[in-house]
Amino acid sequence: MIAEFKLIEKIKKQFLVTQKNVIGIGDDCAVIKTGDKYLLYTIDSMVQDVHFDFDLPLSWDDVGYKAIVRAISDIAAMGGTPEYVLIALSLRKDFTENMFNHLLNGIELAVKEYDIRVIGGDISSSKIVSITISAIGSSKNTPVLRSGAKIKDDIYVTGYTGLSSMGLYILKEGIKTKKSKIFIDSYKRPRPRIDVGIKLINYASAMIDISDGLIGDLKHILEESKVGAIIEKHLIPVHDSFFKIAPLMRERVYEHILNGGDDYELLFTAPPEYREEIEKLSIELKTKITRIGSITKKGLYIKENDKIVPLKSSSYEHFKS
Amino acid sequence: MIAEFKLIEKIKKQFLVTQKNVIGIGDDCAVIKTGDKYLLYTIDSMVQDVHFDFDLPLSWDDVGYKAIVRAISDIAAMGGTPEYVLIALSLRKDFTENMFNHLLNGIELAVKEYDIRVIGGDISSSKIVSITISAIGSSKNTPVLRSGAKIKDDIYVTGYTGLSSMGLYILKEGIKTKKSKIFIDSYKRPRPRIDVGIKLINYASAMIDISDGLIGDLKHILEESKVGAIIEKHLIPVHDSFFKIAPLMRERVYEHILNGGDDYELLFTAPPEYREEIEKLSIELKTKITRIGSITKKGLYIKENDKIVPLKSSSYEHFKS
Numbered sequence: 090m091i092a093e094f095k096l097i098e099k100i101k102k103q104f105l106v107t108q109k110n111v112i113g114i115g116d117d118c119a120v121i122k123t124g125d126k127y128l129l130y131t132i133d134s135m136v137q138d139v140h141f142d143f144d145l146p147l148s149w150d151d152v153g154y155k156a157i158v159r160a161i162s163d164i165a166a167m168g169g170t171p172e173y174v175l176i177a178l179s180l181r182k183d184f185t186e187n188m189f190n191h192l193l194n195g196i197e198l199a200v201k202e203y204d205i206r207v208i209g210g211d212i213s214s215s216k217i218v219s220i221t222i223s224a225i226g227s228s229k230n231t232p233v234l235r236s237g238a239k240i241k242d243d244i245y246v247t248g249y250t251g252l253s254s255m256g257l258y259i260l261k262e263g264i265k266t267k268k269s270k271i272f273i274d275s276y277k278r279p280r281p282r283i284d285v286g287i288k289l290i291n292y293a294s295a296m297i298d299i300s301d302g303l304i305g306d307l308k309h310i311l312e313e314s315k316v317g318a319i320i321e322k323h324l325i326p327v328h329d330s331f332f333k334i335a336p337l338m339r340e341r342v343y344e345h346i347l348n349g350g351d352d353y354e355l356l357f358t359a360p361p362e363y364r365e366e367i368e369k370l371s372i373e374l375k376t377k378i379t380r381i382g383s384i385t386k387k388g389l390y391i392k393e394n395d396k397i398v399p400l401k402s403s404s405y406e407h408f409k410s
Numbered sequence: 411m412i413a414e415f416k417l418i419e420k421i422k423k424q425f426l427v428t429q430k431n432v433i434g435i436g437d438d439c440a441v442i443k444t445g446d447k448y449l450l451y452t453i454d455s456m457v458q459d460v461h462f463d464f465d466l467p468l469s470w471d472d473v474g475y476k477a478i479v480r481a482i483s484d485i486a487a488m489g490g491t492p493e494y495v496l497i498a499l500s501l502r503k504d505f506t507e508n509m510f511n512h513l514l515n516g517i518e519l520a521v522k523e524y525d526i527r528v529i530g531g532d533i534s535s536s537k538i539v540s541i542t543i544s545a546i547g548s549s550k551n552t553p554v555l556r557s558g559a560k561i562k563d564d565i566y567v568t569g570y571t572g573l574s575s576m577g578l579y580i581l582k583e584g585i586k587t588k589k590s591k592i593f594i595d596s597y598k599r600p601r602p603r604i605d606v607g608i609k610l611i612n613y614a615s616a617m618i619d620i621s622d623g624l625i626g627d628l629k630h631i632l633e634e635s636k637v638g639a640i641i642e643k644h645l646i647p648v649h650d651s652f653f654k655i656a657p658l659m660r661e662r663v664y665e666h667i668l669n670g671g672d673d674y675e676l677l678f679t680a681p682p683e684y685r686e687e688i689e690k691l692s693i694e695l696k697t698k699i700t701r702i703g704s705i706t707k708k709g710l711y712i713k714e715n716d717k718i719v720p721l722k723s724s725s726y727e728h729f730k731s
């Protein structure tokens with residue numbers, strides 16, 4: 090099987106864009122400077138049997154909602170404001186009108202919540218259901234790339250990671266547990282950090298949204314910025330709810346927090362002189378923003394009980410055999 | 411089964427855009443006026459077992475090429491210049507590196523030919539292969555909509571229709587025939603009318619690219635413009651090659667020409683006072699442009715041997731049971 094990252098590397102090479110004012114493949118969005126503003130473009134697919142099943146656990150409302158949210162989160166990750174989406178639907182012959190209505194309602198809920206317009210679409214029949222969203226956003230300020238992290242920058246994360254991944258685990262295993270609502274909600278209805286992203290454009294040196302897992306996406310920043318990092322385990326935020334679930338599940342908590350994915354929180358770096366401003370921002374937007382480590386020259390390490398050990402990612406990769 | 415047009419009507423209603431300077435769902439592209447230019451957006455999917463098979467007759471080069479061409483043809487249909495594309499790929503686990511290389515080569519050929527940049531992408535695994543292209547174009551002049559046809563306007567078509575559809579028929583039936591190259595080429599490597607579209611922006615009152623068949627797409631113009639049309643059969647261009655194939659196949663020639671689809675020729679209307687300009691344009695661009703009828707108050711009729719009969723479309727529809 091070909092690894093996804095290898096395919097992407099190939100595409101990046103073959104379709105290298107050397108145009109002035111254009112940033113092509115390799116970041117959360119493509120960026121085109123037009124006049125005095127930046128236009129942001131991204132495309133993202135949700136595919137049956139990969140991102141959701143035809144039956145449970147996601148309802149069609151959830152699938153529609155999540156498709157939109159995943160795409161606009163890429164715009165948040167660059168500090169942009171999402172404005173428009175185009176939607177390509179592939180539907181199975183047994184996709185009923187009722188399913189279609191629910192799918193549209195989920196989409197409608199998301200676009201209303203984030204004040205976006207659906208301006209175009211395409212419908213095909215197919216043997217599997219898939220939804221591809223092309224999202225368009227803009228920014229007056231220079232968008233935050235993955236490649237801007239500098240040595241000694243702080244590393245921050247918004248909210249909590251691992252909730253969504255634990256939610257999927259609970260749903261898949263059919264675990265009956267109280268206190269599971271927050272996990273399941275995080276999985277079904279993730280909340281992209283649009284407002285935070287827009288404000289962070291003034292402070293962040295590099296930024297990404299967490300779809301592949303905290304470590305997986307940190308690695309993307311490190312690769313693009315050609316730097317390393319050290320994460321302090323005791324600084325990583327752990328949501329209270331993780332302490333309220335069964336002890337057996339608790340054992341794997343850090344696997345979810347570090348490698349879970351599907352969080353749509355923002356992971357970013359910023360120079361230490363912005364610590365105070367970022368704290369103020371956190372209070373202003375009522376959003377937890379936690380400093381979890383700092384950028385180094387190279388390598389990726391985690392500090393735990395005064396021991397520093399190399400950190401390996403095992404983030405989800407579609408094409409891993 | 412739900413009819414595709416019913417689904418689209420539903421989406422149009424539910425996501426009606428009332429913003430100034432924005433044209434939403436319902437035309438070949440969405441249009442957003444920014445500053446002194448118009449940005450055009452479209453999304454289009456090619457799905458395995460619907461638009462191509464995993465094996466023959468299209469090679470992966472053809473699939474890649476065609477995916478690009480189909481999307482940018484929508485931009486041509488409004489008189490715009492295609493500039494950028496984003497590509498979402500869903501690939502099967504047994505999709506080899508060799509297939510991937512051929513797919514990329516087809517894409518590369520098309521984007522080079524039409525001077526487009528690939529600025530973004532997404533790769534998923536899936537049980538079937540699909541390619542969704544989101545294309546971005548622009549225009550300094552007001553884009554030509556489907557809704558601008560006026561009574562007494564002439565109706566024109568570029569090039570020849572039916573070739574691609576006959577090509578698919580020849581390939582599917584495995585017919586061994588000389589003189590089949592032009593049909594097969596038209597199917598495998600359609601040529602969108604970018605240059606013609608850009609020039610027609612000055613004359614056309616309504617325009618569409620022919621993907622659903624001459625009559626099917628004419629109906630789209632008539633519906634959006636709330637008018638009728640009469641087509642003169644003897645005016646419809648019939649490519650010479652149709653006369654060179656087996657008599658049995660020749661019987662169904664007008665089915666291909668009228669309802670074939672996948673042509674990516676332009677179908678447009680223009681006021682009669684532009685006849686001379688359009689003729690000049692045809693010579694200048696070395697592109698056949700043929701007047702085939704005119705816009706009327708209502709209904710859709712074809713004139714054949716001085717008899718006028720109502721014309722029914724049977725254009726390809728994905729969701730027809």
